[in-house]
Amino acid sequence: MYSASIFLNDLCNYKCIYCYRHIGKGEIEKSKVFNILDHLRKMNFSKISFAGGEPTLVSWNVFEAIEYAKKLDFTTELITNGTNKINFDYLDILTIDIDSLKENMNEKLGKSKKHFIRSEKIIDEALEKEVKVKINTVVSKINIEDIEEIAYWIKTKNIYRWKVFQYLPSIGIAKMNKNKLEISKKEFHEKIKRIKEIIKDWNGQFIYEDNDYMSGGYASIDPKGHFYVSVKKDGEYKTIDIGDVLDYDIEKFLSNKYINKEVFLKRSKINYMYFNSEEI
Numbered sequence: 001m002y003s004a005s006i007f008l009n010d011l012c013n014y015k016c017i018y019c020y021r022h023i024g025k026g027e028i029e030k031s032k033v034f035n036i037l038d039h040l041r042k043m044n045f046s047k048i049s050f051a052g053g054e055p056t057l058v059s060w061n062v063f064e065a066i067e068y069a070k071k072l073d074f075t076t077e078l079i080t081n082g083t084n085k086i087n088f089d090y091l092d093i094l095t096i097d098i099d100s101l102k103e104n105m106n107e108k109l110g111k112s113k114k115h116f117i118r119s120e121k122i123i124d125e126a127l128e129k130e131v132k133v134k135i136n137t138v139v140s141k142i143n144i145e146d147i148e149e150i151a152y153w154i155k156t157k158n159i160y161r162w163k164v165f166q167y168l169p170s171i172g173i174a175k176m177n178k179n180k181l182e183i184s185k186k187e188f189h190e191k192i193k194r195i196k197e198i199i200k201d202w203n204g205q206f207i208y209e210d211n212d213y214m215s216g217g218y219a220s221i222d223p224k225g226h227f228y229v230s231v232k233k234d235g236e237y238k239t240i241d242i243g244d245v246l247d248y249d250i251e252k253f254l255s256n257k258y259i260n261k262e263v264f265l266k267r268s269k270i271n272y273m274y275f276n277s278e279e280i
């Protein structure tokens with residue numbers, strides 16, 4: 001019933017200025033991913049998100065890992081920038097970042113200047129294949145004025161979930177660009193209030209997470225196969241490696257001092273109830 005994300009590599013063909021990828025950690029081996037999936041299943045995880053870097057850029061075939069996860073009965077999600085061919089066969093959810101509908105803003109943020117138009121095509125393809133589509137949006141100082149336009153667009157699409165994050169200066173490139181991108185919790189929540197008004201008649205799930213909510217609430221796995229958490233320490237966000245996934249059982253994970261058990265369980269429950277008709 002729990003949800004995890006595995007960040008397979010540190011490579012990407014975009015240069016997003018808010019990027020959280022684990023530069024310097026390379027790429028996880030395919031056999032290790034399979035072992036981790038077996039282990040997570042034993043820990044009662046039932047949803048797995050494959051992320052990166054750009055996960056389709058691993059040197060092996062990421063879709064084989066997605067197929068393996070599906071055979072283990074995971075709900076499968078791919079978080080991609082949409083620049084490579086997608087095999088939708090064993091995928092339940094396709095997730096793409098849309099931070100602006102304006103291609104000049106996408107370019108400014110480090111994406112391609114065809115990002116939005118390309119993403120729309122992939123979204124339509126996914127929907128045709130009955131794969132659910134999720135949109136992630138990172139709100140920073142640069143694109144905060146573009147978020148309302150995304151809200152109007154979301155209403156025109158059959159998107160199942162829109163997840164909006166406050167930019168988090170936790171690691172790597174994201175941390176380096178703190179001065180350029182940081183917004184306050186107050187600014188973030190004022191924007192969320194406006195978005196809620198726009199999408200009040202929309203049927204999809206709207207989820208938003210400020211920096212405090214994000215910290216410690218995820219089961220995130222880095223390209224070394226280690227769980228890690230982003231926590232606020234001495235006013236700064238830090239990414240802490242809490243050890244090899246294979247050394248954990250679920251009790252040990254839930255009792256780790258850096259894990260926000262309440263938020264982790266709440267998030268897992270929302271996912272589980274959506275993808276499984278039974279109550280938990």
Ligand code: SF4
Pocket residue numbers: 012013014015016018019020021052053054080081
């Ligand atoms: S945020 Fe995602 S798409 Fe952008 S550079 Fe980082 S890994 Fe690539």
